[in-house]
Amino acid sequence: MPVTTVSAAVHITPVAVKTFFKHYKIKGLKLTRGDAGEAATDDIFFDEGFNIVRAFIELGTNNTIESLQAFTNTHVPAPPWAAVVPITIPIPTCNAAADVLIDWFGPDDLKYVVGGHKWWQVRGLDGVDAEWITEREFLEDLDVEKTSEKKTPEKQLRWEEEMVSKMEHLETVMLYVHGDSHRYQMIRYARKSHGRLFAVNYRKAPQYPWPCPLHDVIAAYLYLTRPPPNAPHKAVPPEKIVIAGDSAGAGLCVALLTVLRDLGMAQPAGAVLISPWVDLTHSFPSVMSNAGSDIIPPYGFIHKPSETWPIQTQMSHTVTATETNPPPIPGHADEVKPSPKRDRVLDAVPQEPLPQDEVPSQASMMMLADIIESSDWVDDVNTEIGRASGIQVEPRMMTETSSGRTRFTEDYEPKPPKVLMENPDDVPLELQSQIQIYATNEQLTHPLVSPLLQASLGNFCPLYILAGDGECLVDEIVYLAHKAAHPASYPLRQGALSGSERQQDNAKRFTTPTNVHLQVFDGMPHVLTVFGYTESARYAYRSIAQFVEHVTQNTTYLGNFPFPELYKEIGLEESVHDSDSEVVKIKRSKSGRGSKPGPPWFRKKSKDESSMNEKGNEDPTTSAATGPTLLSRHRVGFAGGADAGIEEEDREEGTSSAPQKKSGVIMLRERVDIHGHVRPMEPPEEMPNLRIPPSQIGLIKEAPVRRWLLGQTMWDERFRRRSKKVLEKRKKLEEKAEKIIRHATGQGLVVNTGEGDAWAFGEQAGEGAPDGQDNVRPMAQPQGGRKSSRSVLTTTGIIDENKRYGPLDLDDENPPPSAIAKRRDTPEALALLRKCVYHTAPVTHNTVPKRKTMEVIKAMFDPSDHPVKPPPQSASEQQVQANLIPMHGLRVWDFLVGYMVRNKAKRRAKQVAAAVGNGVSGVFNGGEST
Template sequence: MPVTTVSAAVHITPVVVRTFFSHGKKKAKKLKDGSQEEEATDDVFFNQAFHIVKAFIDMGTKNTVESLQSFTNTHVPAPYWAAVAAVLIPLSTCNRAADVLIDWFGPLELKQVVGGERWWQVRGLDGIDAEWVTQAQYLNSNPSPSDHDRKLSTAEETVLKMDHLNRVMLYVHGGGYFWGSINTHRYQIIRYARKIRGRVFAVNYRKAPQYPWPCPLHDVIAAYMYLIEPPPGAMHTAVPPNQIVFAGDSAGGALCLTALTVIRDMGVPLPAGAVLISPWVDLTHSFPSVMNHTETDIIPEFGFLAKPSVLWPVDPIPPEGGRVTPAKSSPPPEPGHSDTLKPTVSRAADDAVKDMAGESEERVQSQAEMLEGDTPQSGRSKISKAADSHASSEVPGDKVEDEEYDVDRWEPKPPKVRMKDDDAIPLEMHSQIQLYAMTEQLTHPLVSPILQGSLGNLPPLYILAGDKEVLRDEIMYLAHRAANPGQFPTRKGVIRDGRRQKENAEKFTTPTKVHLQVYDGMCHVLTVFSFSESAKYAYRAIAEFVKHVTDNPEQELKQTPFPELGRSPSAVSVHTAGATENPLPASGTSSHARLAALPTPRSDESSTADLELYEANKKTLVEEVNERISLPAAEPLSDASGKPSRHVEVRMIRERVDVRGRVRAMEPKEEIDVLKIPPSEVGLIKEEPTLRWLKGQELWDKRYKRAATNAVKQRQKLEAKAKRMLEHARDEGLLLANERPAMPRQQSMASTRSQRTTDGEVQPERRWGPLDLDDEQPPPSAIAKRRDTPEALALLKKCIYHTAPVTHQTIPKRKVMDAVRAAFDPHDNPVKAPKQSVSEQQTYANIIPMHGLRIWDSLVSYFARKSSRKAINGTKQAAAAVKEAGEQLQGVLVPDTESNGSKPQP
């Protein structure tokens, strides 16, 4: 059964029942044992929500990728209190962003690593799907008049009405790089817009495996350029970079970080800051928490597997010999020559010549022999010495001597797997493990940004992680790398193989200002559970960070990039109850005055709990920083009002947050195990996660063997269909660039054989299409060059008959018989362009009006109301107990009641 609202309900309902009873048993056991330790799962509503999300993601792995994508990219209407305007980022902006990436890569890397410069620019839509979002009450009822003579649409008018809002959050949603959309995150995005008292620009980037790396990165960069350099026809005025904050969760957080590094490297103006929520920055899974935190996180044990379909896996039936086997050769593979994927024709021919000439590889060595060469018995001491020496380097440019540290042997490239036992022969991967990128691309710094040559010289970063999530270690390591470039250098192999990474390590040495918070007991992307006390504080802290970095001048931010060590929460955060109809000031007033006068949603008027908690946490932080920098009592960092009394540079704030949202200082770096990992161990595919993935994939291969066989057969039928489509298009006059037209008589015969069934056009801004990739090697999952999936055929048909790239000389006519077939094909249309991939184009629910994503929001709202009432009762009970014991009650927190209205709030 595909992923639908009904199937999700059927799958999740038993989980809810089991969780209810198991929660009661667990609470009873804690009471019996007298345990006083607070856990996030002590709250029955968080416990239920955690298991609901975990069960849904688990259900997704038992369905096809296309099914999960379709469900999570189904359009969900915005609630009445939100103002949402859909826009399409045009191809012209996409082209400017592509030029930036082309310059970043350079011709050699484009060819050897990316597979070309054309295929990732091919798209089905005429731009990028995106939305402007804000609170309806923030709209300006009298916007500046438009320069357009034509009548504006409702969406265009809405964009004009929110153009006065200076603060802009560019939000990039998560979902493992292959699912999720602006619809799954709509209510979170609305909440951010309300909290920052500004607007959010959310981008629905193309997703893997149909549009793998670097397609999503390309779209995120295009979204940023759309904001700062509006194309003709855009309703918004250019947003200054210092008024923009990047924000994203999981894969979206990593895309934000990666886009920042490209923007920095290419000299494009940087935004004011970035919020990274559980960013997935290491796709090699080289950190310990990936193996240790599976039970306490929502991420599936075996990763993002899927039921086989024509789209994914690349190889539905396991390759001969298995998906993971002992190494076939000792030397690591050359770039683009990993043994995981189908070899090119030229490479296969080269291998055949070597075999015939007796030049095949010698005996495959053990890992110790590979690491040490001719003296395996002495390998351990020299390897350890090299790793320790590399880890102690204080300057990114420092190098260990080649005779002590052989990069090729110590840092094996994919598909080689780093083994725990040096006496073992290394493993090789023969299947693509991640949907986002090919196996040999996983160590590229734009795929796994933990391997960037430098994370310095970036705008201030606010990084959040759950202490119980599988990505915790890589997030903590990332934060410390950014704030301490010299102490955490990139491993030597990345610097050696990446021209730009070597330059960056030497060029960008200024530490990035980082605020790292690790939340006790929380799982991946804690903001999903918006009703929890931890998440409420996180939303407030994120909002104050955005306000601080966008409201203050650059010079002040260099000294005080953290709002907790600067001003108090802005005046716009607290308003008098009943202020709902405040008129907007004249356009001549300052931006801060205009923001302060904006009307406040009623949900915030009676809710000061998150502000009180934020102020209490701020006080705790200031006291900790004062103590850390040993300031004299007469010279505190800030006065009683929170205003800085002197400027002291604080490079990094490191905090832990308990289940009540209260902060405390993080333990010293020396006590954090993940920070002791040598750089040479970071970003390597290792044995344990590889074997765990293999175990899960083998279970799926056995469970869905019939589905895999059917997928292979269906691919063959679709290839035949694509071949027939191309033949018919050629018959009807399709001409590509530099091709000669057919003979006049042949053209005349073609025109009499068919009738025009479409009105296509050649789009000047559409550079490339699926027929322009003969000399490129895109990833095997990319539909740009495939001919064996329905989505690939839809893309091909659109680019032939409807919106052709400039490389097409003609738009051919469509045969009548083809139009008749299209009328009976649910994936086609006899007149209009076929619907494009669900990884790019939103779908619309036609049968069930209440979609599962809206049901989730209703559940969150319900949990928020119940949690608030429970917290109020708990506070009263705690106060009575404290009074009875004669103790002072300090810091009692009033729960956030912003969701107690008659309508569900975001």
């Protein structure tokens, strides 16, 4: 049964019932034993929510990835109190973002690392889906007739333009890159920060693997800062933007900051990173140790086999004992592009498979790699190689071409990564196929795939990083925060530096510490904000809003005072010193949240932001005199302080849009308990996850691979019959794709290769066709050049001048095997092909053919096609419209969260009333209890 609201309810209901009885059983045992210890699961609402979310994710692993994507990317109507405006980021902005990425990668990386510059620009939609979100009450007092400059007598504003125009007075913009979050979270961010939120529905893997998601996120940022002429909003200054994301979305935020920093582009005012996923090699211990306390499935994100994923339907067969010597050495992925060092290794060791009893142990492989690494010529180390590996190697010399590349360049292919074994005497395992959905094995250590493996995380805008101490990713998150604040203290291992000139340059260029506020929440799992009814999450929402308003509204002194928590309200104003030692007066906003927001600590709190804790006592993080300032802190990195680790320096000119930092705190390190109370984090020297040597970070290790392999083996056995059917279906779909191209050619399809020739795809193949295209014949170039504005054969389709490439333009590209841009064996790939052939063709097409009558009739009965309109695209890109069931599962979760929030608010109100009745004075502000 696919992932639907009904199947989710059937799967989750027994879990909810079981959790209810188990919860009170455990609570009774604690009372019997007199156990006074507190845990997050003591709250029945959190206990239920945690197990419900974990059960839903488990349901997703028992179904195909397409089914899960369709469920999580279903359009859910917004509640009446929210203003949600869907928009499309147009193709020209996507092209500008592509140019940014092309500039960052360079030609060599594009060819060998990415697999080309075309395939990731191919998309099914004519742009990127996105939404503007804010609270409707923020718009009610605004007259569009007065504020809109785009309305003319000739053209009335559309509904979308009118709503976006109403949001223009909200200066603060949060660009939210969601992982698997829900709309209610984004509405809450917009409400609490008194601003507007721009959510981007980027393309998802495995159909659109890296760098497709990053491409879309860059496009969203450019759309805000450099809107096209027809955009309904004005350009948003970068200093008014905060980028935010959770899980994989937060990792994309770090990658976005990297591209902006490296290219000298203006960075946003700040970034909020919620449980960022930044190490796809899973090289930190918490990936294994926290498996029982997190919502992440125990075996990782494995799925029922489908036409889309996994690439090899029996994935457990792809992890085998290694059959060759290095390269690569155990724990590492192979180099993704040729290099003289890599070619020397190829010359030094036999590349043909060896009998298993002759394959060296891991220790011997390591020794062999060290010998080759330190040697210049192969014939000088033959004796040493033989002694280390027990293998005779014939002396050979490298031969170089006139371009300086070695003879291995043209047919270069990375070898399967080897797994770092716990026992050095073991023969390493070898990964024969892609196991991560997001990227290929060789790409996992790329700094834009695993941002933790950046040479430097310095020179970024201020970061607010949140993690749960029960989540699998907590170690890498904590390490990320410290590496950003202290670039020199957490260097990248030399192996990752040596293969990239950009990485080597960045290590020297970006040495200024990034201001980081790190908070780790007790007992919380991955993406704690999902559980918005808990005290921890409520505190997190308030703190995020505080950070957003601080970095966007107080740019005059942000460079000296990057953290809002360092301030206290004294009377109606406070004096602080800016970088020129002049006194700046910070005035309280008199009109409350209905006016242009002032500094966040002066705002009146909403009704659900009580300063009373669950016991009716005043929250120690707030007071009537000081406002919501966090009093108990462990401040690491004062300039000149003993615990600074590095000396603080001024920011390099042009490397960041943030103001120059002259003095103050580099980093705040805190833990937050289950009641939302803050305490200092233990010193770095007492944290094992910060003492891991750089040489051990970013390596593929045995324990995570063994755990994944165990789960995948069970799935392979469970879905063995399904796997055979998937292979048969793929073969039929390939035949169907060939028929589509053949029919389109018969109707006049002409594709220009960009090299002066036009090619028609069809049965009549001629000599001179491009390599690998036996069904292609040359055709004369149409007179007057390429036709790029209209079809000559039909009026139902167009050639979009801005759309650069389509699925038929990728003969010279080598995308990841899961990318549907070049695939022909999935329904989604066929939908993409039909869209680009019959409806919105790229500029490389000279014609848009008309479909045959029989094809139109068949399309009427094909759920993945449409007889007239473009077929629905992959759910990894396009939102799915809700089915006949009026209540979608995501809406149900939103309702449950809202119910729990209201219930807890009522309990809090009763506790406060009881405390006041007992003589405990409450805290009031303007007649409203805070």
